[in-house]
Amino acid sequence: EAECQGGRGLWGRGVVGGSGLRADAHIPPSVLREWPPTSESPVSVLTLHHNFADQMPGFYVPWEREGFSDPTLIYFNDALAIELGLDPEKLKEKGAQLFSGNVLPEGAQPIAQVYAGHQFGGFSPQLGDGRAAMLGEVVDPQGQAWDLALKGSGRTVFSRGGDGRAAVAPVLREVLISHAMHHLGIPTTRALAAVATGEFVRREQMLPGAVLARTAASHIRVGTFSYFAAKGQAAELKQLMDYSISRHAPDAEKAEIPALALLDATSLKQAQLIAHWMSVGFIHGVMNTDNTTLSGETIDYGPCAFMDRFDPRTVYSSIDRQSRYAYGNQPGIGQWNLSRFAETLLFLVDSEQDKAVELATATLRAYSAHYGAAWLERFGAKIGIQASEEDRPLIQAYLDLLELHKVDFTQGFRRLSAVLRSGDVAVCGLFPSEASFAGWSEVWMERLQGDPDEIADALDRVNPIYIARNHRVEAALTAATGGDLGPFEELMEVLADPFTQREGLEDYEGPAPSEFDAEYQTFCGT
Numbered sequence: 001e002a003e004c005q006g007g008r009g010l011w012g013r014g015v016v017g018g019s020g021l022r023a024d025a026h027i028p029p030s031v032l033r034e035w036p037p038t039s040e041s042p043v044s045v046l047t048l049h050h051n052f053a054d055q056m057p058g059f060y061v062p063w064e065r066e067g068f069s070d071p072t073l074i075y076f077n078d079a080l081a082i083e084l085g086l087d088p089e090k091l092k093e094k095g096a097q098l099f100s101g102n103v104l105p106e107g108a109q110p111i112a113q114v115y116a117g118h119q120f121g122g123f124s125p126q127l128g129d130g131r132a133a134m135l136g137e138v139v140d141p142q143g144q145a146w147d148l149a150l151k152g153s154g155r156t157v158f159s160r161g162g163d164g165r166a167a168v169a170p171v172l173r174e175v176l177i178s179h180a181m182h183h184l185g186i187p188t189t190r191a192l193a194a195v196a197t198g199e200f201v202r203r204e205q206m207l208p209g210a211v212l213a214r215t216a217a218s219h220i221r222v223g224t225f226s227y228f229a230a231k232g233q234a235a236e237l238k239q240l241m242d243y244s245i246s247r248h249a250p251d252a253e254k255a256e257i258p259a260l261a262l263l264d265a266t267s268l269k270q271a272q273l274i275a276h277w278m279s280v281g282f283i284h285g286v287m288n289t290d291n292t293t294l295s296g297e298t299i300d301y302g303p304c305a306f307m308d309r310f311d312p313r314t315v316y317s318s319i320d321r322q323s324r325y326a327y328g329n330q331p332g333i334g335q336w337n338l339s340r341f342a343e344t345l346l347f348l349v350d351s352e353q354d355k356a357v358e359l360a361t362a363t364l365r366a367y368s369a370h371y372g373a374a375w376l377e378r379f380g381a382k383i384g385i386q387a388s389e390e391d392r393p394l395i396q397a398y399l400d401l402l403e404l405h406k407v408d409f410t411q412g413f414r415r416l417s418a419v420l421r422s423g424d425v426a427v428c429g430l431f432p433s434e435a436s437f438a439g440w441s442e443v444w445m446e447r448l449q450g451d452p453d454e455i456a457d458a459l460d461r462v463n464p465i466y467i468a469r470n471h472r473v474e475a476a477l478t479a480a481t482g483g484d485l486g487p488f489e490e491l492m493e494v495l496a497d498p499f500t501q502r503e504g505l506e507d508y509e510g511p512a513p514s515e516f517d518a519e520y521q522t523f524c525g526t
């Protein structure tokens with residue numbers, strides 16, 4: 001402990017948090033319906049709404065802060081603040097207190113939401129926000145509401161054996177990867193701020209603690225439905241469905257069977273999201289139903305990673321021993337998760353169970369079509385074509401080639417534009433021999449339509465040159481844990497514009513040395 005606390009001036013005094021764990025997370029129904037008066041003076045640079053807290057009693061418990069002695073703001077997302085219609089400078093002044101949860105924004109009614117989840121296939125009937133607090137909603141200038149939540153902000157009744165805290169590295173990992181995803185154009189929860197708490201958390205070793213402030217279109221998950229379904233709470237399920245429809249699928253309200261329309265809207269969003277992940281080699285790593293959102297946003301950046309050399313069996317997560325969430329399994333897992341969602345809605349689909357199952361099954365089948373269409377569009381664009389079904393073999397042949405020759409996924413697609421511009425297959429330079437690429441490339445070039453330079457430019461707009469390379473992420477996080485935010489900040493800048501090649505950033509282009517990739521493992525960071 002003493003050793004950890006030495007030489008970490010940036011991270012404060014090193015008070016150890018996390019005593020008095022609460023093992024039993026049972027919530028008595030009476031607590032679910034109460035609201036305690038808050039005594040702190042609110043901060044008015046940030047005014048929150050509390051629509052969820054108002055409309056959905058029974059879906060959360062009020063959150064009470066534990067407080068941190070010496071918080072420091074270590075990251076703030078100016079661009080996001082501006083998009084939300086907030087004043088970045090004023091927010092930064094109060095940032096350490098606000099985003100550690102020490103002081104509440106005006107209008108905040110902080111809550112810990114309850115949810116369940118299928119984790120690696122097995123059902124956990126009660127999870128809930130064990131280390132998070134939803135403060136309320138920010139309404140942006142367009143009138144859209146965004147949840148503002150803290151993660152790592154202390155224990156709640158849902159903490160089970162956990163300390164409710166987070167360490168600097170996993171918090172900044174979420175900042176980095178969600179930032180990378182956002183700039184790749186992928187729907188995601190976003191990081192508004194990160195605060196070092198000035199305290200240490202006990203993991204395998206003592207680590208500096210942090211809190212993440214994140215925004216999301218909502219925090220409703222498939223697992224939220226599962227919680228009430230498992231308890232047989234029909235009225236709450238109907239209420240949750242109506243709330244989800246109003247927030248995420250307003251058209252479903254007018255549908256003949258709103259539950260079916262919500263299922264279809266959610267499955268379309270998930271299919272498109274997962275196809276988008278696949279198109280950049282993203283492996284989520286923990287696609288449990290509590291991490292499957294109704295909004296269609298990527299959530300929970302735990303053991304996620306971008307794949308280097310292409311292999312659909314790639315898994316990085318240390319806890320995914322059966323490879324359940326391997327790259328190539330993600331689309332199927334998406335459908336499995338949606339099936340768990342469908343089960344919670346059956347009684348709202350039709351009062352006759354057989355009929356409800358039949359209708360829901362047909363809707364779930366449409367997921368495959370949604371996914372197939374999204375995949376064709378994304379991967380077609382990655383090779384410069386507007387793909388139809390007949391083009392599937394051409395795309396697949398290239399993926400097979402990448403796999404066979406263990407080629408880096410990102411570079412394998414990015415280099416296609418250079419080949420087009422030069423008209424020379426040698427420019428690819430990623431395959432063991434020119435011949436191994438030339439065969440495919442000949443068929444590919446015949447299929448292309450239009451001006452090669454224009455196609456090349458279009459390719460560069462969809463095939464990133466900079467991704468959050470695992471060795472870069474780890475180096476940035478290791479430095480940050482030691483108190484040096486330099487590499488983190490530099491990597492953030494690189495990832496803010498993943499498609500435009502810039503001079504001096506050559507070192508960010510390539511994969512990690514193969515020894516690194518072979519050994520690389522990610523952790524949940526909990």
Ligand code: AMP
Binds near residue numbers: 131158160164
């Ligand atoms: P996750 O793996 O982040 O999706 O979390 C799964 C569940 O574990 C959620 O209910 C979290 O709130 C809970 N959890 C994760 N880490 C902690 C922690 N340090 N303290 C308390 N609960 C936690």
Ligand code: MG
Binds near residue numbers: 290291300
């Ligand atoms: Mg989660």
